[in-house]
Amino acid sequence: xxxxxERLPEAYRQMLIIRKFEETIRDLYQQGRIRGSFHxxxxxxxxxxxxxxxxxRDDAMSCTYRGHGHALAKGLSPRAAMAEMLGKATGCxxxxxxxxxxxxxxxxxxxxxxxxxxxxxxxxxxxLAAQMQGSDRIALAFFGDxxxxxxxxxxxxxxxxxxxxxxxxxxxxNLYSEMTxxxxxxxxxxxxxxxxxxxxxxxxxxxxxxxxxxxAVEEAAARARQGEGPTFIEAMTYRLWGHMxxxxxxxxxxxxxxxxxxxxxxxxxxxxxxxxGHTAAELDRLEAEAAAVIDDALQFAESSPVPxxxxxxxDILI
Amino acid sequence: MxxxxxxxxxxxxxxxxxxxxxxxxxxxxxxxxYGGVFRVTQGLLAEFGPxxxxxxxxxxxxxxxxxxxxxxxxxxxxxxxxxxxxxxVAADQIVNQAAKLRYMSGGQxxxxxxxxxxxxxxxxxxxxxxQSFESWLAQVPGLKVVAPATPKDAKGLLKSAIRDGNPxxxxxxxxxxxxxxxxxxxxxxxxxxxxxxxxxGRDITIVSFSRTLLFALEAAERLAQDGIEAEVVDLRTIEPxxxxxxxxxxxGTARLLIVQESHSNCGIGAEIIARVYEQAPEALVAPARRLxxxxxxxxxxxxxxxxxxxxxTDIVRAVEEMF
Numbered sequence: 001x002x003x004x005x006e007r008l009p010e011a012y013r014q015m016l017i018i019r020k021f022e023e024t025i026r027d028l029y030q031q032g033r034i035r036g037s038f039h040x041x042x043x044x045x046x047x048x049x050x051x052x053x054x055x056x057r058d059d060a061m062s063c064t065y066r067g068h069g070h071a072l073a074k075g076l077s078p079r080a081a082m083a084e085m086l087g088k089a090t091g092c093x094x095x096x097x098x099x100x101x102x103x104x105x106x107x108x109x110x111x112x113x114x115x116x117x118x119x120x121x122x123x124x125x126x127x128l129a130a131q132m133q134g135s136d137r138i139a140l141a142f143f144g145d146x147x148x149x150x151x152x153x154x155x156x157x158x159x160x161x162x163x164x165x166x167x168x169x170x171x172x173x174n175l176y177s178e179m180t181x182x183x184x185x186x187x188x189x190x191x192x193x194x195x196x197x198x199x200x201x202x203x204x205x206x207x208x209x210x211x212x213x214x215x216a217v218e219e220a221a222a223r224a225r226q227g228e229g230p231t232f233i234e235a236m237t238y239r240l241w242g243h244m245x246x247x248x249x250x251x252x253x254x255x256x257x258x259x260x261x262x263x264x265x266x267x268x269x270x271x272x273x274x275x276x277g278h279t280a281a282e283l284d285r286l287e288a289e290a291a292a293v294i295d296d297a298l299q300f301a302e303s304s305p306v307p308x309x310x311x312x313x314x315d316i317l318i
Numbered sequence: 319m320x321x322x323x324x325x326x327x328x329x330x331x332x333x334x335x336x337x338x339x340x341x342x343x344x345x346x347x348x349x350x351x352y353g354g355v356f357r358v359t360q361g362l363l364a365e366f367g368p369x370x371x372x373x374x375x376x377x378x379x380x381x382x383x384x385x386x387x388x389x390x391x392x393x394x395x396x397x398x399x400x401x402x403x404x405x406x407v408a409a410d411q412i413v414n415q416a417a418k419l420r421y422m423s424g425g426q427x428x429x430x431x432x433x434x435x436x437x438x439x440x441x442x443x444x445x446x447x448x449q450s451f452e453s454w455l456a457q458v459p460g461l462k463v464v465a466p467a468t469p470k471d472a473k474g475l476l477k478s479a480i481r482d483g484n485p486x487x488x489x490x491x492x493x494x495x496x497x498x499x500x501x502x503x504x505x506x507x508x509x510x511x512x513x514x515x516x517x518x519g520r521d522i523t524i525v526s527f528s529r530t531l532l533f534a535l536e537a538a539e540r541l542a543q544d545g546i547e548a549e550v551v552d553l554r555t556i557e558p559x560x561x562x563x564x565x566x567x568x569x570g571t572a573r574l575l576i577v578q579e580s581h582s583n584c585g586i587g588a589e590i591i592a593r594v595y596e597q598a599p600e601a602l603v604a605p606a607r608r609l610x611x612x613x614x615x616x617x618x619x620x621x622x623x624x625x626x627x628x629x630x631t632d633i634v635r636a637v638e639e640m641f
Binding site for chain 2: 096
């Protein structure tokens with residue numbers, strides 16, 4: 001089932017929340033207020049929203065270090081996310097995970113992973129558990145084009161088919177595996193072709209179109225829930241910012257990025273909503289709402305306490 | 319009391335826990351139809367079916383990673399690594415994932431997975447099938463590491479490991495599987511983190527675990543004929559380390575030798591000695607010593623392998639040199 005047109009304004013608002021979250025983090029990073037790494041997902045908001053919205057709250061989603069959008073779209077509160085970025089005790093991981101390990105188990109956000117492809121078997125294991133428990137829960141894993149050259153990606157693809165797991169594998173192909181064009185290091189360029197050798201159903205989708213993305217994942221999720229096994233979805237997208245803060249982006253031209261901005265998901269959805277008859281004022285209001293959500297999150301994070309040093313030694317073991 | 323082999327004791331532990339708890343299932347290479355290379359899972363497929371006794375492809379990273387995912391989703395996977403050496407193929411899933419997900423999530427998830435693996439040499443299996451990694455693994459916060467030496471401890475500790483809410487590396491030894499021992503009838507659990515004095519003595523403390531514990535007991539027998547009464551402490555758990563039992567023993571004997579089959583260099587023996595000097599510097603009358611594999615890969619030819627791995631005679635000699 002496609003995303004109902006009446007939900008498109010809400011999708012627009014959610015995508016803007018993600019975008020503004022990332023913009024705020026960039027500002028904080030530049031002010032030296034964020035420690036460690038930050039891998040922005042600007043330009044990839046449609047895969048996050050279109051990928052997570054078809055899931056139920058009790059379905060699991062595993063994502064990567066470029067996973068702020070995924071976690072927010074699956075239900076992580078912007079307050080807990082922002083507080084985690086600022087290393088506060090109220091952060092979703094109490095300041096122990098940071099940017100690359102957002103987790104919200106109540107909303108099915110499995111621990112985001114900083115090792116490329118390592119989250120795939122976690123989602124598959126969750127799917128296996130659901131299958132063994134006789135539940136109709138499913139799992140979805142997000143990963144990038146770089147992950148398809150990792151061994152555990154291939155191992156998981158194989159087992160997912162052998163065990164007919166209720167699993168959706170979403171490859172966000174943003175054309176660059178970190179700082180290297182994926183075509184230079186990958187033997188096939190339509191990554192969905194990799195699924196064929198495992199006998200896995202595969203589809204390609206324009207990942208910058210939230211409606212296409214939603215429809216593809218919705219269908220894959222429904223199949224998984226009905227016992228029809230895993231699907232590989234290759235979602236074409238583009239990372240508008242660098243791999244991380246401070247990336248000089250020598251591997252691509254300004255023209256390429258400028259062109260990509262014409263086709264980025266928020267701009268596209270705005271065009272679509274205007275065409276559907278929504279007014280610019282209405283869309284601006286949604287944008288103001290998204291900004292307010294992030295302002296509130298930042299205020300919450302700033303006013304939250306830092307963790308006590310003793311907290312470094314809790315949550316290691318049960 | 320029933321007399322059974324180490325393999326049979328492990329098999330009983332798995333069977334009992336699988337009967338008692340539907341969340342428990344086993345995965346690994348050749349563990350179903352074949353029954354496991356060391357027969358530990360023999361008969362489980364017939365009793366519990368292919369849903370709960372899963373033959374996997376030779377994909378250690380994926381099936382350990384899936385065990386981690388299933389554990390986060392409320393299952394109790396017991397995953398078998400056919401050889402400890404293969405842990406390196408799945409090292410990311412063990413060290414970066416299983417051990418850290420609870421911490422990184424701020425305590426939101428737990429990973430109650432048991433990774434069973436047999437390690438060690440003595441059988442001519444060569445450099446990629448004979449290594450011992452308990453000292454490495456004990457360095458990783460977030461893992462418990464267990465290495466029983468007797469059938470009774472094997473059964474009781476495996477049951478405790480399966481019930482534990484944390485990732486537990488359960489280390490077996492390829493040359494212990496056919497050793498026999500008494501195992502009490504009925505419910506048996508042995509607490510993780512508790513060493514046991516396997517032989518009391520007043521003259522020297524020998525700390526060991528896994529197969530070299532049997533060597534230490536044999537050495538103690540020989541030393542007794544020369545009038546040296548060695549107290550043999552079986553660590554049973556490598557992490558968390560039961561320093562209390564070690565310190566109590568050392569305070570009684572004033573001498574300490576650690577015997578491990580893994581490489582001595584940067585090993586658990588060095589750690590124990592450091593802690594004894596930190597926590598009870600007055601206790602020893604002679605410098606503590608350690609015996610472990612010498613700094614070479616494990617070779618195949620018997621004469622070579624015996625030169626690398628510690629033997630009973632090495633223990634006897636080391637103890638004699640300490641008096």
